[in-house]
Amino acid sequence: METYRLIRNADWIVTMDEHRSRYRHADLIYKGNEIVAVGPHLEEAWRGRCRFDEVCDATGKIVTPGFVNAHHHTWQALIRNIKVTQGLKLEPWLKVMYEVYKDLTPEVARAGVFASLGDCLKTGCTTSNDLWYPHPVKTARLMDAEIQAAAELGIRFHPIRSYHSQVSDVVVPEVVDTTERVIADATRLVKTYHDSRRFSMCRVGIGPSIAQYDTEEILQATLEFAEKYDVMVHGHLAESRYEWEYTQARYGCTPVEWFRRHGLLGERFYYAHCVQLDERDIRLLADSHTGVASCPISNMYLSSGACPVRALMDAGVRRIGLGVDGPASSNSSNMMEEMRVCYLLNRLCYGDKPCSAEDILYMATAGGARALGRDDIGVLRPGMAADIAILDWSKLSYAGGCYDPVDCIVMSGDARMVDTVIVNGEIVVRGGVLTRVDEEEKRQYVNAVGRGLLCKSAQRLPALRADLQ
Structure with missing residues (x-):
């Protein structure tokens, strides 16, 4: 029997x-x-x-x-609640973050997963994205460490091999790499860990952190890579007013329109935030079937605004999920809290046509699964995971x-x-x-690795020393 x-x-x-x-x-x-x-x-x-x-x-x-976390930066669990970043908007906040990012190691990657994805699991999450965009050029195999730690926890994982291809006012030279090296590493990761089968526990993706800040050469290589290996493309889009103004001033269009012109919209793509949108942007996202991951707590913390979830749904966007974003800008990886805040923020900002509680739960389950390109999770019915x-x-x-x-x-x-x-x-x-790890052991490990990271960074950022006393 x-x-x-x-x-x-x-x-x-x-x-x-x-x-x-x-x-x-x-x-x-x-x-x-x-x-x-x-x-x-x-x-x-x-x-x-x-x-x-x-x-x-x-x-x-x-x-x-099980809940689906459609956007995350796991390593940021070790860089949260530090006074030097509190009260800053996105771009000034990032300038501090990138000084810390210079010291990222596989140990930080591993510890960040235990803290972040352990938290996700304990709040009902069964699948999580992770967008890893800062890769110190002298440090290899950061994503290997996080993929292995996620497997140890037993969570379904969608790591994204992101990158930077040129220095900016925010991005430091230490994390800028060549197209050849980025694609070579992404190829290795896909061949080693990516599993496209139904009920897969790990699917690797690729994507720029913010596409219009990268070279067109690496964007074209990204599109060719994604087509060749049939993987998803993920990044940030229309998160801040600064990004909107930068794209308007340099290219004469909105960020979403810039993405459209460069072939970065469609069923293979999903993007975090999508806060700074006009009506045409919303229609472009809907008509192209591009996925969206709203991150309400992070958007509030960095004073970025609110994703117009109801307008996106009404326009026909069905690939729409929730993301806890990085714990350094949401200060936890709590999917239960993210749902409640998403409901309340949409009530506050779009009270004339708010989302229902069921709309929000859809985002945290079936909508998030669709955003990630999955048709085997996010729903309870026969034949599903x-x-x-x-x-x-x-x-x-x-x-x-x-x-x-x-x-x-x-x-x-x-x-x-x-x-x-x-x-x-x-x-x-x-x-x-x-059930799979000793929580007290991991707590001690994460605290030790996190303190070591900030002690290194404090040599360049003296303001960090106040948190290390």
Whole structure:
């Protein structure tokens, strides 16, 4: 008799399928890494024809697809809450960051993943992007270290080999590389780690940090590389007013229009932020089926603005997700918090036509999966990956508001709600605790590596010393 795993008697199963179906007092059955059935009374119907080798009682809990973090910079977990960057907007903030980036090492990459993606997992996330854009030329294999650490945690991972090809007011020479070296490293990473199969745990991508600041030679090479290896292209787009003004002054158009002229829009592409948009920009993104990753907490922290999520959805953008961005500008990697803030920020800025709580949950699940180019995650239905978040809404923290499960998750939910997280059929968070690593050991490791990084950087940035006393 075949063996399966059962999640039984959930208060609600919120599938986020194309009909946004929900099931009350329902069950979910999966085998290996694949969901085989979702709905009410499944335990009784299946018990005679199979054996359940693991049963999870979900009474008092909500079952949703695992959350998808569509934009991240994991190493920044070691550079957060430092006084020298507080109160700065994006470009001045970046000038400080790049002084620290000169000292990035594989140890920093590894430690950053444990802090950032460990946090993501504990807040219900089962898949995460990571856009690694500063590569000190004298330091190799940063992305190898983060890919290996992500595998150790058990999270589904989409690392992006980003780059800089010329010095600017922000970008320092130490992280500027040649087209040949960038493409050679990206080729090595794809051949070593990229897996295009269904239920893949690692898919490597490529992309510029901010395309209009790079050479046209490397952009063309990026497009050719992405076509050759059939990988996704990701970067930043229209994040700040400075970027909009720079592109207007130099090229006479908006950032989105500049991307269109250079063949950087379409189903192979998805971009973070998309704050500084006009109506034509929104139409270009929609018509080209380009993906968007909104990062509301980071955009607030750096005073960049708010992504017009409702307008993008109304225009037909379906590849739209949420990203926690780098922890140095969001100060955590908390998907539960990102959902709540996204809902509230859109209420504040676009209150005449706000997003619903269900719209926000869509972004955190199916929409984020689409943005990453996935059709096998982000939804709970037969044939999809067993990536599942089990959220406990029976605690006192949520009492008095347990009516609609999606409203409770988005408007009242927080990390305390996350009980169990399943990635690719494996429980990687149980009772709110990571199962694959020792959290105390990793905490000590991350703190030690982070302090070492800032001690090096403080030789160039004396203001950092105040945080190291």
